[in-house]
């Protein structure tokens with residue numbers, strides 16, 4: 001059976017490519033979804049791609065990934081990175097490989113963006129490589145999937 005990778009996107013990422021292109025680039029979230037699917041296909045993986053502005057919905061999708069026996073989760077928690085113990089707790093609970101992705105290098109930005117609650121629940125973190133970070137995360141996840149943390 002093909003491995004399924006959940007790709008979860010947090011608040012405001014639906015605006016990607018339409019605002020602040022100097023920070024986040026010109027690719028839209030639909031472009032990111034296509035990049036993820038195109039990367040996963042030759043690796044024999046399926047992608048579930050979602051975005052939400054609601055913290056609880058993201059928590060529910062992390063539980064869903066476990067219920068559906070997904071191989072791993074790639075997550076850009078966006079603004080919830082620096083606030084969400086609920087998302088961290090969900091990631092710790094599901095015990096599957098997790099890769100945290102940020103389009104920008106959060107460590108070169110404002111101080112308040114530097115601390116990620118999510119990183120404590122992540123196998124690895126990619127930041128500052130633009131949307132290509134999602135493709136790198138999926139490539140690595142194809143190797144990690146199935147591993148227990």
Ligand code: CA2
Pocket residue numbers: 011012013014015016017018019020024076077078079080081101102103104105106113
């Ligand atoms: O660099 C990233 O991927 C971030 O996760 C993006 C978040 C930010 O809060 C994190 O510190 C770093 C912001 C996502 C908002 O996305 C927008 C995209 C286009 C226009 C406006 C917001």
